Amino acid sequence: MSYRRLAITGGYGFLGWHTACRLRALQLGEPVRLGRKDFTDSVRLAEALGGVDAVIHIAGVNRAESDEAVEQGNIDLATTLAAALRNVGKPVDVVFANSIQAQLDNPYGRGKAAAARVVKEATQELGGHFADLLLPNLFGEHGRPGYNSFVATFAHEVAAGRTPAVTGDREIELLHAQDAAGALIGALGRDVSEVVPGEAIGIGEVLRFFLETHEVYATRGEVPDISTPMRRNLFNTYRAAAFPDMWPLSPQVHGDNRGDLYETVRSHGGTGMAFMSTTLPGQKRGEHYHLHKVERFFVVKGEAQIELRRLLHDEVVTFRLSGNKPSFVDMPALWVHNIRNVGDTELITMFWADQLLDMDNPDQFPETIAQETTA
CATH class of the missing domain: 2.60.120.10 (Jelly Rolls)
Known part of the structure; x- marks a missing residue:
């Protein structure tokens, strides 16, 4: 299904940027990228959505001063979007970048689950399609250390020559941001609620990969083993963290x-x-x-x-x-x-x-x- 104009809420964040990049690569047009200022009230958001016939809703709150603020923050964003859609007053297809934590009873999960219900009701009321995609932990190029994921933190720390510590090593299900973006775009125009699978990998294994990569790549420019999609995606994450400071390199002549x-x-x-x-x-x-x-x-x-x-x-x-x-x-x-x-x-x-x-x-x-x- 093709769209004349498509909007991305949270369009200037980590996943929003990756999704906008993928839309450009697929030649699906320039999306309307919406940020925090567009959510100050539903009237302003409705104006920004003028002429839009599809929305990928990525904006969310995963950190705040309190658990209540995290839960309510996601509901408030959804409520503002739902009101804006009703103000637009026509069918608009919506894909919601939800989280697998929506299946859990914690503040973030409850907020995301409630947000899905709020946006779904408004979308279907107006005759649009609603896709609810539950995403695992995301990683990829240009994630914010200390915010987006432990992968981003590890990549920046190791690229800077430091060795972060692993506490409570366990397997985490990871999904590269480009794969998440591909799933979101592919769900446009569908009525579906589904979990997007990632790949389980140990926290310590991720750190060891970055340390080994730093040893061979940053010091000698040698390319590590990137024979699997996960290793390649982790390598690209490290390269983003190391760029441009480590370049250029000069080999021994x-x-x-x-x-x-x-x-x-x-x-x-x-x-x-x-x-x-x-x-x-x-x-x-x-x-x-x-x-x-x-x-x-x-x-x-x-x-x-x-x-x-x-x-x-x-x-x-x-x-x-x-x-x-x-x-x-x-x-x-x-x-x-x-x-x-x-x-x-x-x-x-x-x-x-x-x-x-x-x-x-x-x-x-x-x-x-x-x-x-x-x-």
Whole structure:
């Protein structure tokens, strides 16, 4: 089902950003991203929803000064949204990013369960479809340490050279934010209530992966074993936490009378491909982004400028690399990137990706660095 305009509540938060990124990748249009200020009252929210025919409701409260504030905060958000939908006065399909804790008798769970009932009643009253998706613990790129998940906290701590402690090690069911976003988008236009499954993994296992990754990746640029989706997604989470501070890296160069020899990529697992390119002065390559792909740019000869912009953000990160000191930079997932020859001679660049090119599903989406985002 296609929609003319789609809104995301909590659109500037962790899952909201991931969902907006995925909508762009699928070419489903620019969503109306709604934040805290849009929920000050139902009239203002109704104005923001003008022309919208579908809503992905992600906004929620998971931390507050008291348990009562957590429970009531989620109900209040749902009540405001329900009132706004009634003010709009037409059928609007709604997908609710609920939590598996809605099945439990705790403040957060009770608040989310009640929120689902409130929004469902208003949606169905107006003739819209309502999907209630119960999500497990989420993780992924650009989660807030100390807030979104223990995974985000571990990634930032380890990337900063610290070793956090694990208390009460146990298995936690985790779901990557892009997989959650895919489930939310896929539920549009459906009447359903279901649990979105994650993957169980030990808290200590996550920390050990980050520590092992930091040892081989941050110090030597070696790619760890990312042969499973969970390991790849954890790796991308770590890369987001380490970017851009750890770049660029320079490998050891071994020279003799034949020339120089240096290793560009060493992988500890999985498939991958490496390739070289030549770029004429003033020319540019790239201008795209990836949802999952791990990619490295290695400047071998010439002068290059690499630009990166986090999707749906305006700030551009720039690196200058020279073949006089062979260096490389990895492209984070969900960052638009390009490379330009800024020298007077031919630029020689080596590229590596963790997956073989699949023309039917290339995980490569065109966008320019200069493109501005909407506030």
